Amino acid sequence: MKTLNLLPHSSPQAAVQLRHALQTNRDQTLTQLYQHTFPMVRHHVLQHGGTAQDAKDVFHDALIVFYEKAVAGTLELTASASTYLVAVARNIWRREVDRRQRCNLADLNEEHLQMPDQGEPAEAGAAAEEVSVLDYVERLGEKCKSILLSFYYFQQPLEQIASTHQYRNVRSATVQKFKCLERLRNSVRNVLTETFSH
Amino acid sequence: MRPELKRLQQIEQHLLGVPQPGQAEEWALQQLLDADLETDTEAQRRVYQGLYVAGQRQLRRELEAIHERLYGPRPGRWRQLAAASLRVVCTGWSRFSGNH
Missing domain, CATH: 1.10.10 (Arc Repressor Mutant, subunit A)
Known part of the structure:
Protein backbone atom coordinates (compact mmCIF):
# COMPACT_ATOMS: atom_id res chain seq x y z
CA MET A 1 0.00 0.00 0.00
CA LYS A 2 1.11 3.56 -0.71
CA THR A 3 2.45 5.42 2.31
CA LEU A 4 0.95 8.88 2.66
CA ASN A 5 3.38 11.59 3.55
CA LEU A 6 0.95 13.78 5.47
CA LEU A 7 2.96 14.75 8.43
CA PRO A 8 5.48 17.46 7.49
CA HIS A 9 3.11 19.66 5.46
CA SER A 10 1.27 22.72 6.71
CA SER A 11 -0.20 24.26 3.56
CA PRO A 12 -3.87 24.48 2.48
CA GLN A 13 -3.04 21.76 -0.09
CA ALA A 14 -1.96 19.52 2.79
CA ALA A 15 -5.40 19.91 4.41
CA VAL A 16 -7.03 18.98 1.09
CA GLN A 17 -4.74 15.94 0.71
CA LEU A 18 -5.44 14.91 4.25
CA ARG A 19 -9.19 15.25 3.74
CA HIS A 20 -9.01 13.10 0.64
CA ALA A 21 -6.85 10.49 2.37
CA LEU A 22 -9.20 10.30 5.37
CA GLN A 23 -12.26 10.00 3.14
CA THR A 24 -10.85 7.36 0.82
CA ASN A 25 -8.39 5.43 3.00
CA ARG A 26 -9.47 6.07 6.56
CA ASP A 27 -7.86 3.11 8.29
CA GLN A 28 -4.39 3.56 6.82
CA THR A 29 -4.39 7.33 7.28
CA LEU A 30 -5.57 7.17 10.89
CA THR A 31 -3.05 4.39 11.63
CA GLN A 32 -0.22 6.56 10.29
CA LEU A 33 -1.35 9.56 12.32
CA TYR A 34 -1.72 7.32 15.35
CA GLN A 35 1.77 5.85 15.03
CA HIS A 36 3.40 9.26 14.62
CA THR A 37 1.42 11.22 17.19
CA PHE A 38 0.24 9.00 20.03
CA PRO A 39 3.70 8.56 21.65
CA MET A 40 3.98 12.39 22.01
CA VAL A 41 0.48 12.66 23.50
CA ARG A 42 1.12 9.74 25.87
CA HIS A 43 4.37 11.36 27.00
CA HIS A 44 2.60 14.68 27.68
CA VAL A 45 -0.31 13.13 29.58
CA LEU A 46 1.96 10.90 31.68
CA GLN A 47 4.17 13.90 32.48
CA HIS A 48 1.09 15.86 33.61
CA GLY A 49 -0.46 13.46 36.09
CA GLY A 50 -2.45 11.20 33.77
CA THR A 51 -2.44 7.49 33.13
CA ALA A 52 -1.93 5.49 29.93
CA GLN A 53 -5.72 5.05 29.73
CA ASP A 54 -6.17 8.85 30.07
CA ALA A 55 -3.68 9.33 27.23
CA LYS A 56 -5.61 6.98 24.98
CA ASP A 57 -8.98 8.59 25.78
CA VAL A 58 -7.63 12.10 25.23
CA PHE A 59 -5.98 11.09 21.97
CA HIS A 60 -9.17 9.46 20.67
CA ASP A 61 -11.16 12.61 21.51
CA ALA A 62 -8.55 14.71 19.70
CA LEU A 63 -8.59 12.45 16.65
CA ILE A 64 -12.38 12.65 16.47
CA VAL A 65 -12.28 16.47 16.55
CA PHE A 66 -9.51 16.38 13.96
CA TYR A 67 -11.33 13.91 11.69
CA GLU A 68 -14.59 15.86 11.74
CA LYS A 69 -12.87 19.14 10.96
CA ALA A 70 -10.76 17.58 8.21
CA VAL A 71 -13.62 15.93 6.32
CA ALA A 72 -15.86 18.98 6.76
CA GLY A 73 -13.13 21.07 5.10
CA THR A 74 -12.83 23.41 8.10
CA LEU A 75 -9.36 22.29 9.16
CA GLU A 76 -6.79 25.07 8.86
CA LEU A 77 -3.33 23.59 9.16
CA THR A 78 -0.71 26.14 10.20
CA ALA A 79 1.61 23.33 11.26
CA SER A 80 1.86 19.63 10.47
CA ALA A 81 -1.15 17.39 11.11
CA SER A 82 0.80 15.75 13.92
CA THR A 83 1.59 19.05 15.66
CA TYR A 84 -2.03 20.13 15.32
CA LEU A 85 -3.24 16.87 16.86
CA VAL A 86 -0.83 17.14 19.79
CA ALA A 87 -2.06 20.72 20.45
CA VAL A 88 -5.71 19.59 20.42
CA ALA A 89 -4.89 16.68 22.76
CA ARG A 90 -2.99 18.96 25.15
CA ASN A 91 -5.97 21.33 25.31
CA ILE A 92 -8.37 18.47 25.97
CA TRP A 93 -6.10 17.12 28.71
CA ARG A 94 -5.73 20.55 30.35
CA ARG A 95 -9.53 20.92 30.44
CA GLU A 96 -9.86 17.42 31.88
CA VAL A 97 -7.31 18.17 34.62
CA ASP A 98 -9.24 21.37 35.48
CA ARG A 99 -12.49 19.40 35.57
CA ARG A 100 -11.01 16.78 37.89
CA GLN A 101 -9.62 19.44 40.19
CA ARG A 102 -13.03 21.10 40.38
CA CYS A 103 -14.62 17.71 41.14
CA ASN A 104 -12.11 17.10 43.94
CA LEU A 105 -12.86 20.51 45.45
CA ALA A 106 -16.57 19.82 45.18
CA ASP A 107 -16.10 16.44 46.92
CA LEU A 108 -14.48 18.22 49.85
CA ASN A 109 -17.31 20.69 50.12
CA GLU A 110 -20.02 19.46 52.52
CA GLU A 111 -22.77 21.15 50.55
CA HIS A 112 -22.15 18.68 47.78
CA LEU A 113 -22.58 15.66 50.01
CA GLN A 114 -26.30 15.58 49.19
CA MET A 115 -28.07 13.38 46.66
CA PRO A 116 -26.79 14.05 43.12
CA ASP A 117 -28.91 16.21 40.88
CA GLN A 118 -31.10 14.10 38.64
CA GLY A 119 -30.76 16.54 35.74
CA GLU A 120 -33.41 18.40 33.83
CA MET B 1 -36.43 8.43 -7.99
CA ARG B 2 -39.96 7.97 -6.72
CA PRO B 3 -41.73 11.10 -5.35
CA GLU B 4 -41.28 10.06 -1.67
CA LEU B 5 -37.51 9.87 -2.14
CA LYS B 6 -37.45 13.21 -3.96
CA ARG B 7 -39.31 14.74 -1.03
CA LEU B 8 -36.72 13.26 1.31
CA GLN B 9 -33.99 14.82 -0.83
CA GLN B 10 -35.78 18.18 -0.70
CA ILE B 11 -35.97 18.06 3.11
CA GLU B 12 -32.27 17.12 3.19
CA GLN B 13 -31.45 20.15 1.08
CA HIS B 14 -33.46 22.33 3.49
CA LEU B 15 -31.72 20.88 6.58
CA LEU B 16 -28.16 20.33 5.38
CA GLY B 17 -27.72 22.32 2.18
CA VAL B 18 -26.43 25.83 1.68
CA PRO B 19 -29.43 28.25 1.90
CA GLN B 20 -30.34 29.78 -1.46
CA PRO B 21 -32.05 33.17 -1.95
CA GLY B 22 -35.85 32.83 -1.75
CA GLN B 23 -35.65 29.33 -0.30
CA ALA B 24 -37.12 30.30 3.08
CA GLU B 25 -40.25 31.79 1.49
CA GLU B 26 -40.69 28.77 -0.73
CA TRP B 27 -40.34 26.46 2.27
CA ALA B 28 -42.93 28.43 4.26
CA LEU B 29 -45.35 28.10 1.36
CA GLN B 30 -44.74 24.37 1.10
CA GLN B 31 -45.46 23.97 4.82
CA LEU B 32 -48.86 25.57 4.26
CA LEU B 33 -49.62 23.16 1.44
CA ASP B 34 -48.15 20.00 2.99
CA ALA B 35 -49.53 19.18 6.45
CA ASP B 36 -46.95 16.41 7.08
CA LEU B 37 -43.90 18.43 6.10
CA GLU B 38 -43.16 19.76 9.60
CA THR B 39 -43.26 16.32 11.27
CA ASP B 40 -41.24 14.71 8.47
CA THR B 41 -38.63 17.47 8.67
CA GLU B 42 -38.36 17.09 12.45
CA ALA B 43 -38.01 13.30 12.11
CA GLN B 44 -35.32 13.72 9.46
CA ARG B 45 -33.46 16.25 11.60
CA ARG B 46 -33.35 13.70 14.44
CA VAL B 47 -32.17 11.03 12.01
CA TYR B 48 -29.16 13.17 11.06
CA GLN B 49 -28.40 13.75 14.76
CA GLY B 50 -28.63 10.00 15.39
CA LEU B 51 -26.36 9.22 12.44
CA TYR B 52 -23.81 11.70 13.77
CA VAL B 53 -23.75 9.98 17.18
CA ALA B 54 -23.65 6.50 15.56
CA GLY B 55 -20.78 7.63 13.30
CA GLN B 56 -18.77 8.96 16.24
CA ARG B 57 -19.26 5.65 18.06
CA GLN B 58 -18.03 3.72 15.04
CA LEU B 59 -14.99 5.98 14.71
CA ARG B 60 -14.23 5.39 18.40
CA ARG B 61 -14.41 1.61 17.83
CA GLU B 62 -12.08 1.93 14.86
CA LEU B 63 -9.58 3.97 16.90
CA GLU B 64 -9.74 1.37 19.66
CA ALA B 65 -8.95 -1.32 17.07
CA ILE B 66 -5.99 0.69 15.73
CA HIS B 67 -4.69 1.13 19.28
CA GLU B 68 -4.95 -2.62 19.93
CA ARG B 69 -3.20 -3.36 16.65
CA LEU B 70 -0.31 -0.98 17.42
CA TYR B 71 0.08 -1.33 21.17
CA GLY B 72 -2.01 -4.32 22.29
CA PRO B 73 -0.61 -7.73 23.19
CA ARG B 74 0.58 -9.55 20.08
CA PRO B 75 -0.85 -13.03 19.47
CA GLY B 76 2.50 -14.13 17.99
CA ARG B 77 4.27 -13.27 21.21
CA TRP B 78 1.87 -15.49 23.20
CA ARG B 79 2.36 -18.32 20.74
CA GLN B 80 6.13 -18.01 21.10
CA LEU B 81 5.88 -18.00 24.92
CA ALA B 82 3.50 -20.98 24.92
CA ALA B 83 5.77 -22.93 22.55
CA ALA B 84 8.82 -22.14 24.68
CA SER B 85 7.01 -23.25 27.86
CA LEU B 86 5.87 -26.44 26.15
CA ARG B 87 9.46 -27.16 25.08
CA VAL B 88 10.65 -26.74 28.68
CA VAL B 89 7.93 -29.09 29.97
CA CYS B 90 8.61 -31.67 27.24
CA THR B 91 12.37 -31.57 27.84
CA GLY B 92 11.81 -31.95 31.56
CA TRP B 93 9.39 -34.84 31.00
CA SER B 94 11.76 -36.70 28.64
CA ARG B 95 14.59 -36.29 31.17
CA PHE B 96 12.30 -37.48 33.94
CA SER B 97 11.01 -40.50 31.99
CA GLY B 98 14.59 -41.28 30.81
CA ASN B 99 15.81 -41.38 34.41
CA HIS B 100 13.08 -43.81 35.49
Whole structure:
Protein backbone atom coordinates (compact mmCIF):
# COMPACT_ATOMS: atom_id res chain seq x y z
CA MET A 1 0.00 0.00 0.00
CA LYS A 2 1.11 3.56 -0.71
CA THR A 3 2.45 5.42 2.31
CA LEU A 4 0.95 8.88 2.66
CA ASN A 5 3.38 11.59 3.55
CA LEU A 6 0.95 13.78 5.47
CA LEU A 7 2.96 14.75 8.43
CA PRO A 8 5.48 17.46 7.49
CA HIS A 9 3.11 19.66 5.46
CA SER A 10 1.27 22.72 6.71
CA SER A 11 -0.20 24.26 3.56
CA PRO A 12 -3.87 24.48 2.48
CA GLN A 13 -3.04 21.76 -0.09
CA ALA A 14 -1.96 19.52 2.79
CA ALA A 15 -5.40 19.91 4.41
CA VAL A 16 -7.03 18.98 1.09
CA GLN A 17 -4.74 15.94 0.71
CA LEU A 18 -5.44 14.91 4.25
CA ARG A 19 -9.19 15.25 3.74
CA HIS A 20 -9.01 13.10 0.64
CA ALA A 21 -6.85 10.49 2.37
CA LEU A 22 -9.20 10.30 5.37
CA GLN A 23 -12.26 10.00 3.14
CA THR A 24 -10.85 7.36 0.82
CA ASN A 25 -8.39 5.43 3.00
CA ARG A 26 -9.47 6.07 6.56
CA ASP A 27 -7.86 3.11 8.29
CA GLN A 28 -4.39 3.56 6.82
CA THR A 29 -4.39 7.33 7.28
CA LEU A 30 -5.57 7.17 10.89
CA THR A 31 -3.05 4.39 11.63
CA GLN A 32 -0.22 6.56 10.29
CA LEU A 33 -1.35 9.56 12.32
CA TYR A 34 -1.72 7.32 15.35
CA GLN A 35 1.77 5.85 15.03
CA HIS A 36 3.40 9.26 14.62
CA THR A 37 1.42 11.22 17.19
CA PHE A 38 0.24 9.00 20.03
CA PRO A 39 3.70 8.56 21.65
CA MET A 40 3.98 12.39 22.01
CA VAL A 41 0.48 12.66 23.50
CA ARG A 42 1.12 9.74 25.87
CA HIS A 43 4.37 11.36 27.00
CA HIS A 44 2.60 14.68 27.68
CA VAL A 45 -0.31 13.13 29.58
CA LEU A 46 1.96 10.90 31.68
CA GLN A 47 4.17 13.90 32.48
CA HIS A 48 1.09 15.86 33.61
CA GLY A 49 -0.46 13.46 36.09
CA GLY A 50 -2.45 11.20 33.77
CA THR A 51 -2.44 7.49 33.13
CA ALA A 52 -1.93 5.49 29.93
CA GLN A 53 -5.72 5.05 29.73
CA ASP A 54 -6.17 8.85 30.07
CA ALA A 55 -3.68 9.33 27.23
CA LYS A 56 -5.61 6.98 24.98
CA ASP A 57 -8.98 8.59 25.78
CA VAL A 58 -7.63 12.10 25.23
CA PHE A 59 -5.98 11.09 21.97
CA HIS A 60 -9.17 9.46 20.67
CA ASP A 61 -11.16 12.61 21.51
CA ALA A 62 -8.55 14.71 19.70
CA LEU A 63 -8.59 12.45 16.65
CA ILE A 64 -12.38 12.65 16.47
CA VAL A 65 -12.28 16.47 16.55
CA PHE A 66 -9.51 16.38 13.96
CA TYR A 67 -11.33 13.91 11.69
CA GLU A 68 -14.59 15.86 11.74
CA LYS A 69 -12.87 19.14 10.96
CA ALA A 70 -10.76 17.58 8.21
CA VAL A 71 -13.62 15.93 6.32
CA ALA A 72 -15.86 18.98 6.76
CA GLY A 73 -13.13 21.07 5.10
CA THR A 74 -12.83 23.41 8.10
CA LEU A 75 -9.36 22.29 9.16
CA GLU A 76 -6.79 25.07 8.86
CA LEU A 77 -3.33 23.59 9.16
CA THR A 78 -0.71 26.14 10.20
CA ALA A 79 1.61 23.33 11.26
CA SER A 80 1.86 19.63 10.47
CA ALA A 81 -1.15 17.39 11.11
CA SER A 82 0.80 15.75 13.92
CA THR A 83 1.59 19.05 15.66
CA TYR A 84 -2.03 20.13 15.32
CA LEU A 85 -3.24 16.87 16.86
CA VAL A 86 -0.83 17.14 19.79
CA ALA A 87 -2.06 20.72 20.45
CA VAL A 88 -5.71 19.59 20.42
CA ALA A 89 -4.89 16.68 22.76
CA ARG A 90 -2.99 18.96 25.15
CA ASN A 91 -5.97 21.33 25.31
CA ILE A 92 -8.37 18.47 25.97
CA TRP A 93 -6.10 17.12 28.71
CA ARG A 94 -5.73 20.55 30.35
CA ARG A 95 -9.53 20.92 30.44
CA GLU A 96 -9.86 17.42 31.88
CA VAL A 97 -7.31 18.17 34.62
CA ASP A 98 -9.24 21.37 35.48
CA ARG A 99 -12.49 19.40 35.57
CA ARG A 100 -11.01 16.78 37.89
CA GLN A 101 -9.62 19.44 40.19
CA ARG A 102 -13.03 21.10 40.38
CA CYS A 103 -14.62 17.71 41.14
CA ASN A 104 -12.11 17.10 43.94
CA LEU A 105 -12.86 20.51 45.45
CA ALA A 106 -16.57 19.82 45.18
CA ASP A 107 -16.10 16.44 46.92
CA LEU A 108 -14.48 18.22 49.85
CA ASN A 109 -17.31 20.69 50.12
CA GLU A 110 -20.02 19.46 52.52
CA GLU A 111 -22.77 21.15 50.55
CA HIS A 112 -22.15 18.68 47.78
CA LEU A 113 -22.58 15.66 50.01
CA GLN A 114 -26.30 15.58 49.19
CA MET A 115 -28.07 13.38 46.66
CA PRO A 116 -26.79 14.05 43.12
CA ASP A 117 -28.91 16.21 40.88
CA GLN A 118 -31.10 14.10 38.64
CA GLY A 119 -30.76 16.54 35.74
CA GLU A 120 -33.41 18.40 33.83
CA PRO A 121 -36.33 16.35 32.47
CA ALA A 122 -35.77 17.87 29.01
CA GLU A 123 -32.16 16.62 29.01
CA ALA A 124 -33.27 13.13 29.98
CA GLY A 125 -35.82 13.22 27.16
CA ALA A 126 -33.20 14.28 24.60
CA ALA A 127 -30.89 11.44 25.69
CA ALA A 128 -33.75 8.92 25.41
CA GLU A 129 -34.56 10.15 21.89
CA GLU A 130 -30.90 9.83 20.91
CA VAL A 131 -30.86 6.25 22.23
CA SER A 132 -34.00 5.34 20.29
CA VAL A 133 -32.60 6.76 17.00
CA LEU A 134 -29.39 4.79 17.63
CA ASP A 135 -31.48 1.65 18.14
CA TYR A 136 -33.13 2.18 14.77
CA VAL A 137 -29.72 2.75 13.14
CA GLU A 138 -28.58 -0.62 14.55
CA ARG A 139 -31.74 -2.32 13.28
CA LEU A 140 -31.21 -1.06 9.71
CA GLY A 141 -28.94 -3.94 8.72
CA GLU A 142 -25.24 -3.77 7.85
CA LYS A 143 -25.59 -2.53 4.29
CA CYS A 144 -27.91 0.41 4.99
CA LYS A 145 -26.03 1.33 8.15
CA SER A 146 -22.73 1.32 6.28
CA ILE A 147 -24.08 3.43 3.40
CA LEU A 148 -25.64 6.03 5.69
CA LEU A 149 -22.64 6.33 8.04
CA SER A 150 -20.19 6.39 5.15
CA PHE A 151 -22.06 9.25 3.53
CA TYR A 152 -23.35 11.34 6.43
CA TYR A 153 -20.64 10.89 9.05
CA PHE A 154 -17.49 9.73 7.27
CA GLN A 155 -18.33 11.92 4.25
CA GLN A 156 -17.04 9.40 1.75
CA PRO A 157 -17.62 10.30 -1.90
CA LEU A 158 -20.65 8.57 -3.44
CA GLU A 159 -18.37 7.11 -6.14
CA GLN A 160 -16.53 5.21 -3.44
CA ILE A 161 -19.74 4.12 -1.70
CA ALA A 162 -21.08 2.87 -5.06
CA SER A 163 -17.89 0.92 -5.69
CA THR A 164 -17.72 -0.57 -2.15
CA HIS A 165 -21.32 -1.78 -2.33
CA GLN A 166 -21.08 -2.79 -5.99
CA TYR A 167 -23.65 -0.41 -7.42
CA ARG A 168 -23.46 0.21 -11.16
CA ASN A 169 -23.18 3.96 -10.73
CA VAL A 170 -23.49 6.92 -8.38
CA ARG A 171 -27.17 7.33 -9.25
CA SER A 172 -28.01 3.81 -8.05
CA ALA A 173 -26.04 4.38 -4.85
CA THR A 174 -27.87 7.70 -4.30
CA VAL A 175 -31.27 6.04 -4.70
CA GLN A 176 -30.24 3.28 -2.26
CA LYS A 177 -28.99 5.89 0.22
CA PHE A 178 -32.37 7.65 0.17
CA LYS A 179 -34.21 4.32 0.51
CA CYS A 180 -32.18 3.56 3.65
CA LEU A 181 -32.76 7.09 4.93
CA GLU A 182 -36.48 6.70 4.28
CA ARG A 183 -36.63 3.51 6.38
CA LEU A 184 -34.85 5.20 9.25
CA ARG A 185 -36.89 8.39 8.96
CA ASN A 186 -40.18 6.46 8.96
CA SER A 187 -39.20 4.58 12.13
CA VAL A 188 -38.33 7.84 13.87
CA ARG A 189 -41.45 9.51 12.49
CA ASN A 190 -43.67 6.77 13.99
CA VAL A 191 -42.13 7.39 17.40
CA LEU A 192 -42.63 11.14 17.00
CA THR A 193 -46.27 10.70 15.98
CA GLU A 194 -46.89 8.42 18.98
CA THR A 195 -45.20 10.90 21.32
CA PHE A 196 -47.29 13.80 20.02
CA SER A 197 -50.55 11.84 20.17
CA HIS A 198 -50.08 10.99 23.90
CA MET B 1 -36.43 8.43 -7.99
CA ARG B 2 -39.96 7.97 -6.72
CA PRO B 3 -41.73 11.10 -5.35
CA GLU B 4 -41.28 10.06 -1.67
CA LEU B 5 -37.51 9.87 -2.14
CA LYS B 6 -37.45 13.21 -3.96
CA ARG B 7 -39.31 14.74 -1.03
CA LEU B 8 -36.72 13.26 1.31
CA GLN B 9 -33.99 14.82 -0.83
CA GLN B 10 -35.78 18.18 -0.70
CA ILE B 11 -35.97 18.06 3.11
CA GLU B 12 -32.27 17.12 3.19
CA GLN B 13 -31.45 20.15 1.08
CA HIS B 14 -33.46 22.33 3.49
CA LEU B 15 -31.72 20.88 6.58
CA LEU B 16 -28.16 20.33 5.38
CA GLY B 17 -27.72 22.32 2.18
CA VAL B 18 -26.43 25.83 1.68
CA PRO B 19 -29.43 28.25 1.90
CA GLN B 20 -30.34 29.78 -1.46
CA PRO B 21 -32.05 33.17 -1.95
CA GLY B 22 -35.85 32.83 -1.75
CA GLN B 23 -35.65 29.33 -0.30
CA ALA B 24 -37.12 30.30 3.08
CA GLU B 25 -40.25 31.79 1.49
CA GLU B 26 -40.69 28.77 -0.73
CA TRP B 27 -40.34 26.46 2.27
CA ALA B 28 -42.93 28.43 4.26
CA LEU B 29 -45.35 28.10 1.36
CA GLN B 30 -44.74 24.37 1.10
CA GLN B 31 -45.46 23.97 4.82
CA LEU B 32 -48.86 25.57 4.26
CA LEU B 33 -49.62 23.16 1.44
CA ASP B 34 -48.15 20.00 2.99
CA ALA B 35 -49.53 19.18 6.45
CA ASP B 36 -46.95 16.41 7.08
CA LEU B 37 -43.90 18.43 6.10
CA GLU B 38 -43.16 19.76 9.60
CA THR B 39 -43.26 16.32 11.27
CA ASP B 40 -41.24 14.71 8.47
CA THR B 41 -38.63 17.47 8.67
CA GLU B 42 -38.36 17.09 12.45
CA ALA B 43 -38.01 13.30 12.11
CA GLN B 44 -35.32 13.72 9.46
CA ARG B 45 -33.46 16.25 11.60
CA ARG B 46 -33.35 13.70 14.44
CA VAL B 47 -32.17 11.03 12.01
CA TYR B 48 -29.16 13.17 11.06
CA GLN B 49 -28.40 13.75 14.76
CA GLY B 50 -28.63 10.00 15.39
CA LEU B 51 -26.36 9.22 12.44
CA TYR B 52 -23.81 11.70 13.77
CA VAL B 53 -23.75 9.98 17.18
CA ALA B 54 -23.65 6.50 15.56
CA GLY B 55 -20.78 7.63 13.30
CA GLN B 56 -18.77 8.96 16.24
CA ARG B 57 -19.26 5.65 18.06
CA GLN B 58 -18.03 3.72 15.04
CA LEU B 59 -14.99 5.98 14.71
CA ARG B 60 -14.23 5.39 18.40
CA ARG B 61 -14.41 1.61 17.83
CA GLU B 62 -12.08 1.93 14.86
CA LEU B 63 -9.58 3.97 16.90
CA GLU B 64 -9.74 1.37 19.66
CA ALA B 65 -8.95 -1.32 17.07
CA ILE B 66 -5.99 0.69 15.73
CA HIS B 67 -4.69 1.13 19.28
CA GLU B 68 -4.95 -2.62 19.93
CA ARG B 69 -3.20 -3.36 16.65
CA LEU B 70 -0.31 -0.98 17.42
CA TYR B 71 0.08 -1.33 21.17
CA GLY B 72 -2.01 -4.32 22.29
CA PRO B 73 -0.61 -7.73 23.19
CA ARG B 74 0.58 -9.55 20.08
CA PRO B 75 -0.85 -13.03 19.47
CA GLY B 76 2.50 -14.13 17.99
CA ARG B 77 4.27 -13.27 21.21
CA TRP B 78 1.87 -15.49 23.20
CA ARG B 79 2.36 -18.32 20.74
CA GLN B 80 6.13 -18.01 21.10
CA LEU B 81 5.88 -18.00 24.92
CA ALA B 82 3.50 -20.98 24.92
CA ALA B 83 5.77 -22.93 22.55
CA ALA B 84 8.82 -22.14 24.68
CA SER B 85 7.01 -23.25 27.86
CA LEU B 86 5.87 -26.44 26.15
CA ARG B 87 9.46 -27.16 25.08
CA VAL B 88 10.65 -26.74 28.68
CA VAL B 89 7.93 -29.09 29.97
CA CYS B 90 8.61 -31.67 27.24
CA THR B 91 12.37 -31.57 27.84
CA GLY B 92 11.81 -31.95 31.56
CA TRP B 93 9.39 -34.84 31.00
CA SER B 94 11.76 -36.70 28.64
CA ARG B 95 14.59 -36.29 31.17
CA PHE B 96 12.30 -37.48 33.94
CA SER B 97 11.01 -40.50 31.99
CA GLY B 98 14.59 -41.28 30.81
CA ASN B 99 15.81 -41.38 34.41
CA HIS B 100 13.08 -43.81 35.49
